Amino acid sequence: MRSIIVTPEVVRALAALKLPREVLLALLNRLRADLPGNEAQFRADRDPADPDTLFRYTHGIEVEGRWRLFVFSICDSISPDHFFVEGVVST
Amino acid sequence: MATLNTTSKYTFAQVREQFRAAVERTDHLLPPTVAQAMQSVVAALEYEDRPLIRSHLETAIAALSEAVGDDVNKQLTGSQSVRVAVHRLTTEVGVRPSEEFDQVGKTVALAIGNFTRILTEASSLAVRLKRAGADAPWEDAVRTELQELEALRVSLVGGWPWSHLPLPASDAAMLARSRDQATRGEGVPLDELIRQIESEK
Numbered sequence A: 001m002r003s004i005i006v007t008p009e010v011v012r013a014l015a016a017l018k019l020p021r022e023v024l025l026a027l028l029n030r031l032r033a034d035l036p037g038n039e040a041q042f043r044a045d046r047d048p049a050d051p052d053t054l055f056r057y058t059h060g061i062e063v064e065g066r067w068r069l070f071v072f073s074i075c076d077s078i079s080p081d082h083f084f085v086e087g088v089v090s091t
Numbered sequence B: 001m002a003t004l005n006t007t008s009k010y011t012f013a014q015v016r017e018q019f020r021a022a023v024e025r026t027d028h029l030l031p032p033t034v035a036q037a038m039q040s041v042v043a044a045l046e047y048e049d050r051p052l053i054r055s056h057l058e059t060a061i062a063a064l065s066e067a068v069g070d071d072v073n074k075q076l077t078g079s080q081s082v083r084v085a086v087h088r089l090t091t092e093v094g095v096r097p098s099e100e101f102d103q104v105g106k107t108v109a110l111a112i113g114n115f116t117r118i119l120t121e122a123s124s125l126a127v128r129l130k131r132a133g134a135d136a137p138w139e140d141a142v143r144t145e146l147q148e149l150e151a152l153r154v155s156l157v158g159g160w161p162w163s164h165l166p167l168p169a170s171d172a173a174m175l176a177r178s179r180d181q182a183t184r185g186e187g188v189p190l191d192e193l194i195r196q197i198e199s200e201k
Helices: A008-016 A021-034 A038-045 B012-029 B032-047 B050-094 B098-129 B139-157 B173-183 B190-199
Strands: A003-006 A053-061 A066-075 A082-090
Touching: A003 A008, A003 A066, A008 A082, A008 B050, A008 B173, A021 A053, A021 B050, A021 B190, A038 A053, A053 B050, A066 B139, B012 B032, B012 B190, B032 B050, B050 B098, B050 B139, B098 B139
Parallel strands: A003 A082
Antiparallel strands: A053 A066, A066 A082
8 A cells, every 4th residue: 555645845735725723634634544445546537737647636625614625636656655745726 | 462353254154164164174284282272263163252262263373383383493403403414524524526426415405405495484484473473482593594504505505516617727836846855755644744733732
């Protein structure tokens, strides 16, 4: 099973979103729970920004009374033992 | 207070027969307390005893109000349960845009629509009951719940992440910087990042 690595750039981007702590934890815990064991399903959704190396993991969660959708760009080509979370954008 | 229209063009006997027929048609549909009260009104009509008729009418309306109140409280409980469940889903579980969650969104929207319709009718009924002199102690709770449902409809159902909606585009500059970092092997394991955030106060 590949381990999931979050780049410093994404760590900074997540902090800049200023999400409530419990929302941020829910989001990251969901990523941690969803990806292992379902890799084929998620890797099938290639990121149009770089479909050769990135796939998308998308998750919607309520933040202060409204939906926000988060899209993580995850690299599956650098290392066979790791997924690198290289981008995050949100609505 | 309930009133009898003494200037009606109908005779007392006609009113009595119409009332009796109405009671017979609806007797099996009414809660027992209401049905019993309505039968008492029919009996009072037989005697053409206006004070007794008025008294039994008031009793019938009060019984109706109580019976309606029981049903309204059940609907309020159901509506609140749906809102709590939706809140849990959206904050603790979240959704991933897909046909499966589209169906969840449609189900939530349908439930909210149904409760809104039922409670709107209850709100109208409260006005009519109060006009007839009865209490409707659940009126404020119904009004509050309707506001909660509307807020939920606008914020969550209205903005549901349907699978057909376009996703936000990735940030190319962020990806380029991250790729450099990943290539150098820089980064924090997700488990460790979660532990760090959990330990922050």
